[in-house]
Amino acid sequence: MMRGPSFSARFRHPAQVVVAAFVVAVAIGTVLLSLPMATTAGEPADWVSALFTSTSAVCVTGLAVVDTEAHWSVFGEVVIAGLVQVGGLGIMTMATLFTLLISGRLGLRAKIAAQAETKTLSTSDVRRVVRKVVLFSLVCEVIAAVVLTGRFMIGYGESFGRALYLGAFHSVTAFNNAGFALWPDSLIRFVTDPWICLTIAIATIVGGLGFPVVFELARSWRHPRKWTVLTRITVGMTVVLLVLGTLVFLMTEWRNPRTLGALDDPGKLLAAFFTAVMPRSAGFNSLDISQMYPSSWLATELLMFIGGGSAGTAGGLKVTTLGLLVFVVWAELRGETRVNIGHRRLPEATQRQAVTITTLGVALVAVSTYVLLALTPHTLDQVLFEVVAAFGTAGLSTGITAHVGVAGHLLLVFLMFIGRLGPLTLGSALALNTRARHYELPEERVIVG
Template sequence: MARGSLLSRFQHPTQVVVLGFGAAVLLGSLLLALPVATTSGESAGWLAALFTATSAVCVTGLVVVDTAGHWSAFGEVVIAGLIQVGGLGIMTLATVFTVLVSGRIGLRVRILAQAETKTLSMADVRVVVGKVVLFSLACEAAVATVLTARFLLGYGEPFGRALYLGVFHAISSFNNAGFALWPDNLVRFVGDPWICLAIALAVIVGGLGFPVVFELLKTWRQPRRWSMLTRVTVAVTAVLLVAGTLVFLGTEWHNLRTLGALDDPGKFLAAFFTAVMPRTAGFNSLDISQMHPSSWLATDVLMFVGGGSAGTAGGIKVTTFGLLAFVIWAELRGEPQVNVGRRRLSEQAQRQAISLAVISVGLVAVSTYLMLVFTPHNLDRVLFEVVSAFGTAGLSTGITADTGTAGQLLLVLLMFVGRTGPLTLGSALALKQRTRHYELPEQSVIVG
């Protein structure tokens, strides 16, 4: 009876998704707290273990200890596993296991998988989940092959070490995690196009979102057949990548501590790489702490927007950002409906986009205030850290380890909320949906 009562409290799919991610964080924390997980043979402590596990499961990349120097091979494998679990999604993996064991999926499991993969039809969940897993593994294998070859032939690493580095960073990049096995992240490879472009491409593909990727694979030669989701995602992604590259080139071109020390091709490569990473992958080939505050602000905006829906990226998503632009444009033109191409945007989608954006802005504002109270750091660095955690970007100006216990716990909460989504988390906390069976009289108010 008690068991049935407990299960009845968690019937909404989003509740199970949140609980699944929470369970993964807890398990990862326990594993990383083991003495065998560190190079020193001593426990990392509960806070470092919790922070790292949350950052890995939420595919963020923020760290309070040096990944390569602090964690043992066991710890690094645990981190890679948590990144893979977080990237594919707890419910996606659960659905795959159900298929392998029973050969069929029940209605409830289909609903749970739909909530995680954002598929538009429950009937296709089984096929979609299989494609997601196969596509993810194939992309990671391709990137791992390129990176392994480069580390082996270009840097003289032994085959075993080169393969290990290739696989780890392939998983980290495709899942938009940003964990790297060097103290300076990827700064030492700033001029290496093989490594930078392979990782950047993995980040872009992983961050587009699986529905968009699958549609592009089928109809990439026929843009007129693209859905509204694909059109908006591709367009906004392209605009942000180009705009971000130009902004970083303009602001950092003469900065000798970043782009200024590179030749012209190296500057373009580094600027493009830096523009890709705020899609919520925490890799950096430039020293973020040495960038101009104007570049930090531009990065804040890119991290807040994030990547595509139903992918491995975080942020409010480019879809939300793009739809809000269409809503504003329609309002400025006085149009009664919001049209995207030859399709009308539903009122429900408009409300969801506005709600998500407003909730996210509020959460970032409150968290920034609290972080300013908890830490001695200035507003530029604190805002950067908060947006990075919420957008699961993982980029940092170098203050993560110096935010104290309260600050790090706040970042843990932001990473978790940023991965599960403000609306998903809010829905999970609601025990039931309420339906209103009447409408109130309409009345206009003055806005502005």
């Protein structure tokens, strides 16, 4: 008799397991948020709002079609925080395990060299990896929660219970780069408060760097020459993007009376830095995004599309991908036949993976922007901002999220899911699906450009 494929046959590739797990998490979150007890009105939420919020939480995005505090009850907010935690830990754990799995496919000589230099773990240490990821995440969240709780009590007169709730909720959403806030204006009311803004910004940056990079920095932060290529690119690109982003927002919005123009100089610097951090994938905002100049929107879109570090809670194409492309372009401009980073040569397969992920990301954003323009009456700059925010799981918006219709919401749900899992699963699939060709075809030069 003919028998259907077994479960193991259907999920032969680890990426399939990750996608299936996140689908299940989104489904469970949708059901929980659809319960009457999840809303302040005591009535079941409509399925689109529940699905959108659940996807946004699991994919640690932060986009919302309803006011989080006004629409969802305490139970609903706890569900959202739980989904954010599951999504963030899931991404960090799976990305780290993929790193180990991919390193296990290296040749013996390359594997010995890599382990000797980086002191990386082997695939037999999976339990220890997961335990360290979870412990690292929880410690960071607790530290941020303590600082925020103290600030809410001392600076804003909140009771201990309320301050603890606010601190815990926002530490979870900050470290996991989710961007859900319990105020209708996100963090605009705290725009000049360094205790709130810097705590959330630091938690966002640490969560977005990625587990392998953070632990390598903890081991050898005094010896940059010993850093791996991953750490060098991640740290270097992160610093460059934060500095450039801060400068761009300062120059662009300095005299805008609806954003930086109303603040004093220290407040402008703090707000510009916070605004440069958040597009990395976090989604909080201390300035009104809808009142920014279009040039600032473009800068924000570029930062959202790039995202944060690999094997972290940030989304986007990853700074690693951008860094690799920079070195590839630089080598091509110099006429070099090999791409070298420090004292290491970049494999051609890795170069192709970076080009493939970037090209597919650009294509997806372009097609989705066209579709959403056709579905809604909004302008190109508003729609493009929304699409990039969903794909980059950044959670920022010009204010049109709730007004794109059911079809638009479903498109954004798709983009958040693909944007969260796409680069991870596609990157691992490309790395694990290498095949040796036993013959070579004749070479033919093609005119480029």
